[in-house]
Amino acid sequence: MIEIEARLSELRAMGLWRRIRLVSGPQGPHVVLDGKPVLLLCSDNYLGLANHPRVREAAADAAMRWGVGAGASRVASGTMTVHRRLEERLAAFSGRESALLFGSHLEASAGVIAALARPGDVVFSDQDNHASLIDGCRLSRAEVFVYDHGDTEHLAWGLAQAQGRSALIVTESVFSLDGDVAPLEDLVELAQHHRVRLLVDEAHATGTLGPGGRGALAEYGLEDQVDVIIGSLGKALGSHGGFVAGDRVMIQYLLNAARTAIFSTAPPPPAVAGALAALCLLEERPRLVDKLRLAAATLRAGLQDEGFDLRASGTHVLPIVVGDPELAVRICELALARGVFAHPIVPPAVPAAEARVRLAVMASHRAEELRAAAVVLGAVARAAGFDPRASVAFDEPDEPDYQPDQEPQLDERYQPAHAGPFDYERIAHAA
Numbered sequence: 016m017i018e019i020e021a022r023l024s025e026l027r028a029m030g031l032w033r034r035i036r037l038v039s040g041p042q043g044p045h046v047v048l049d050g051k052p053v054l055l056l057c058s059d060n061y062l063g064l065a066n067h068p069r070v071r072e073a074a075a076d077a078a079m080r081w082g083v084g085a086g087a088s089r090v091a092s093g094t095m096t097v098h099r100r101l102e103e104r105l106a107a108f109s110g111r112e113s114a115l116l117f118g119s120h121l122e123a124s125a126g127v128i129a130a131l132a133r134p135g136d137v138v139f140s141d142q143d144n145h146a147s148l149i150d151g152c153r154l155s156r157a158e159v160f161v162y163d164h165g166d167t168e169h170l171a172w173g174l175a176q177a178q179g180r181s182a183l184i185v186t187e188s189v190f191s192l193d194g195d196v197a198p199l200e201d202l203v204e205l206a207q208h209h210r211v212r213l214l215v216d217e218a219h220a221t222g223t224l225g226p227g228g229r230g231a232l233a234e235y236g237l238e239d240q241v242d243v244i245i246g247s248l249g250k251a252l253g254s255h256g257g258f259v260a261g262d263r264v265m266i267q268y269l270l271n272a273a274r275t276a277i278f279s280t281a282p283p284p285p286a287v288a289g290a291l292a293a294l295c296l297l298e299e300r301p302r303l304v305d306k307l308r309l310a311a312a313t314l315r316a317g318l319q320d321e322g323f324d325l326r327a328s329g330t331h332v333l334p335i336v337v338g339d340p341e342l343a344v345r346i347c348e349l350a351l352a353r354g355v356f357a358h359p360i361v362p363p364a365v366p367a368a369e370a371r372v373r374l375a376v377m378a379s380h381r382a383e384e385l386r387a388a389a390v391v392l393g394a395v396a397r398a399a400g401f402d403p404r405a406s407v408a409f410d411e412p413d414e415p416d417y418q419p420d421q422e423p424q425l426d427e428r429y430q431p432a433h434a435g436p437f438d439y440e441r442i443a444h445a446a
């Protein structure tokens with residue numbers, strides 16, 4: 016018998032119990048949380064479009080025109096004109112021939128990797144990749160080589176070992192928990208040199224980086240140098256869903272091979288129309304991206320004045336790594352009591368030694384409230400016993416039973432030196 020109560024207790028004992036916080040009203044730079052207005056610093060609605068009147072109207076009109084649900088898979092009767100229209104706009108926005116919508120970004124990531132890599136192939140996956148990419152690697156049943164975060168030398172070594180085998184490199188462009196950017200130019204060069212496929216997940220870069228928010232690849236002029244781009248409708252575009260962009264043949268293949276596209280109901284028309292309206296707004300108002308960049312720079316400067324080390328983040332995602340899950344939770348509770356809603360990132364999203372407060376800026380935040388939030392965060396961190404100016408030992412995971420989520424298979428010498436994302440089942444089993 017699978018003992019659910021026991022498993023829940025196990026999670027509680029490991030400090031992995033998650034509390035749901037209830038937001039009333041729409042998602043904006045401020046929300047009402049438990050009846051109290053707070054500054055929202057943990058939403059991926061980076062451009063504030065989830066709540067934009069034109070986006071809301073487009074979604075409401077779509078519900079009246081096409082109904083609420085698509086009623087069937089894309090490959091049956093679920094492809095409606097609104098899906099096709101958004102796909103055409105997304106392909107043009109991404110600088111690629113074709114695009115394909117998925118019900119969620121997670122479905123896109125997991126389904127596409129599993130469609131591209133097969134048993135016997137090798138997937139090269141950045142150590143800090145998001146869970147959806149990791150799950151795609153697992154689903155593919157290919158051999159997985161996890162290279163150290165952003166380490167192209169390590170990757171090159173692995174690619175040389177796998178010479179002659181079919182392979183795929185998988186990376187986020189902006190990493191969701193650190194806010195740093197992958198070495199995209201080097202990755203493109205390596206993929207071309209070794210004649211392997213390259214998939215770049217732009218979840219946190221769609222709408223936030225590059226000219227007009229076209230993504231991190233576009234910032235470097237690389238959008239047509241990769242095989243597959245995955246983008247999000249649920250973050251800067253304020254709606255829900257994911258998409259994949261690439262050349263026509265690739266997209267035709269994915270429509271026929273990605274099980275998450277074939278065996279799932281097509282995205283709902285209101286979400287698709289909402290994303291389409293958001294995309295139009297972004298194209299009309301590219302200054303939104305500059306506003307986000309400025310807001311991020313303001314919060315970054317405020318936090319640095321408080322002494323926080325924000326690692327290599329140069330984007331709108333700012334990590335305060337405190338190295339202890341309880342401390343991260345405590346800092347967020349104290350911040351909330353002072354009107355700042357930040358989210359602790361604790362296992363299983365990261366190992367305990369990497370526990371952090373992840374801050375996400377929105378274009379609609381005002382500079383003065385971000386500066387005030389930085390001061391609050393400095394004060395509550397110190398009150399919780401964390402000195403922002405003191406460094407945290409990042410290299411030594413503090414849990415002896417820690418198991419990385421993915422392990423390099425090609426050579427044991429290249430075990431990651433420190434922890435990567437992992438699953439609670441892994442910890443639960445280790446405990």
Ligand SMILES: Cc1ncc(COP(=O)(O)O)c(C=O)c1O
Nearest residue numbers: 119120121145147191218249256
């Ligand atoms: C890198 C990355 N990929 C995929 C997802 C999942 O996106 P969705 O919520 O649209 O499924 C997330 C969510 O935060 C993410 O950060």
